[in-house]
Amino acid sequence: MTTLVTGATGNTGRHVVTALRRRGEPVRALTRAPERAVRQLPAGVDVVAGTHTEPDRLGGAFDNVERLHITVTAGLAEVGPDLVRRAVDVGVRRITVVWGGYVGPVEQAVADSGIEWTRLEPQEFMSNTLTWVDSILADGVAREPYDYPSALVHEADIGEVAAVALLDDGHDGHAYNLTGPRALTPSERIAVLARVLNRPLEFVPITHDQAVERLLRTGVSRDDAEFVVGWYAASSEDSKTVDDTVERVLGRPARTFEQWAAEHADRFRPHP
Incomplete structure (x- = not known):
């Protein structure tokens, strides 16, 4: 099962990719800068050019993807719900989303998607x-x-919590405050x-x-x-x-x- 990570070279996305690869999971990294991503990300990552703010142009990025990680960024509020709908339509069964500081349209679309989701609310x-x-x-x-x-x-703790929520059971429907x-x-x-x-x-x-x-x-x-x-x-x-969620989820x-x-x-x- 492949995980598609959007914003894969960003502050948190690259840590999600690293944490998933550390567990031996197949990862597809979506990024505007594929050349840089190849240099920065771990070996074995499938790097594809694109951005989550243009969901209608993702093409084959969703092929064989069953898990999706989204980081809410500027410009995503209007198109993010469409990204979520497309993910559900192609068979994604689990989503993690790093919020933009409040529960906006993207975060709400994830919660209403009908599939397993975890919202990460880092401070x-x-x-x-x-x-x-x-x-x-x-x-x-x-x-x-x-x-x-x-x-x-x-940021590495955010990435590791995301990986756990994507790969392990027991995190569906949780909103995790991370400090x-x-x-x-x-x-x-x-x-x-x-x-x-x-x-x-x-x-x-x-x-x-x-x-x-x-x-x-x-x-x-x-x-x-x-x-x-x-x-x-x-x-x-x-x-x-201070919240102990990181320690509870990661066991350290x-x-x-x-x-x-x-x-x-x-x-x-x-x-x-």
Whole structure:
């Protein structure tokens, strides 16, 4: 039984692919960048060009697929329900979906699909820390408008939970809140990075508007920028409350931010 993973080179998709291949499962990786995927993904993955935001152009991507992993991304809300319908029509029997921060049209279509499904509701990704790379390399600082705690989750844990839900019974109809083992503020994360990198680093506050403008310069729409920065300004209890779901599903503790920082330390170090 083949699993189709959409967004297979993304923050979470590549970890889903890796976790599935680690268990010896056949995987088809859907990606806009097949050349990069071949270099980045494990051996034995069937890489196909395409995107889940164009379900009517997927062609043979669904051939012999019985499991599907979806990550809700920008542009999927309108076409995502059609993607789910097509999956059901071709015989997919189990779906996992990484939500977009709330139960929207795609998440609801998965829940209403009539087949087995599991919704993954991760809180903030540890990989969001990578947005600090340039400022840390330039002057040893991270600039954020708010210094509130967040129960950050490692993307590899999301991938492994998805693989378990796709391959093992007992997860149908569950919505899994996924966090790391500790809630950390940005200034606490900076302190961890400073220890890992063995160099002084500093947290520098900026205004709400400066944070929005920074996102706009990356091509994000103003509505999306306000949503993201507003999420930090008025974070929910779920976003800062540690949940043991990762440990219960995987049978081992969730990865720590210290582990994440050690794995990505070279990204924050200058290279000749």
